[in-house]
Amino acid sequence: MENQSLFELQIDGESSSFLSETARWGKFLAVVGFIFCGLMAFIAMLMATGGGPFAMYGAMYGNYATTMRTTVAFIYIVMSFISFFPYLFLFQFSGRMQRALRTADQYSLVEAFSSLKSTFKFVGILTIIMLSFIAIAFLFGLVAGLSNLG
Numbered sequence: 001m002e003n004q005s006l007f008e009l010q011i012d013g014e015s016s017s018f019l020s021e022t023a024r025w026g027k028f029l030a031v032v033g034f035i036f037c038g039l040m041a042f043i044a045m046l047m048a049t050g051g052g053p054f055a056m057y058g059a060m061y062g063n064y065a066t067t068m069r070t071t072v073a074f075i076y077i078v079m080s081f082i083s084f085f086p087y088l089f090l091f092q093f094s095g096r097m098q099r100a101l102r103t104a105d106q107y108s109l110v111e112a113f114s115s116l117k118s119t120f121k122f123v124g125i126l127t128i129i130m131l132s133f134i135a136i137a138f139l140f141g142l143v144a145g146l147s148n149l150g
Helices: 013-049 052-061 063-103 106-149
Strands: none
Touching: 013 063, 063 106
C-alpha cells in the first residue's frame, strides 16, 4: 500500500536556517558528550585500579574501600556506556542534517530525522526506567519506614 499524505511539507529558507543551527549545536553537544563519556570511563578505570587520588583510600580503609571503589567504577562504566548512545544518535542527526541541507538530499533528511527520533526514544525509555527505579525506591523506603513504626 502506498503511503499518501494530504499535503507536502516544504523546508523554506527560515526552516533550513533553524535546522542548520540546530545541527551545529547538536554536533557541539554530541562532541562534548563524547568527551565526558570518555572522562567518566577514564575515571572509572582509575578507581578500579586504585590509581591516582583514589590510592590513599585503600590504605586508609582496606577491603571496604576496594569494594566501594570497584562498585563506583562499575557504575561509572555503565553510566558512560548508557550516555554514549544518545550522543551518538545526536551526532548522526547533526551530520546527516548538515549533509541534507547542503546537498538537498531527501534520503539524508529522512535519515537525520530517524536519528533524532532515536535520540528522543532512547532518552524517553531511559527516563521511564529511571522513574520506575525512583518509584520502587520510594515504595521500599515507605515500607521500611512503616515497618519501623510498628
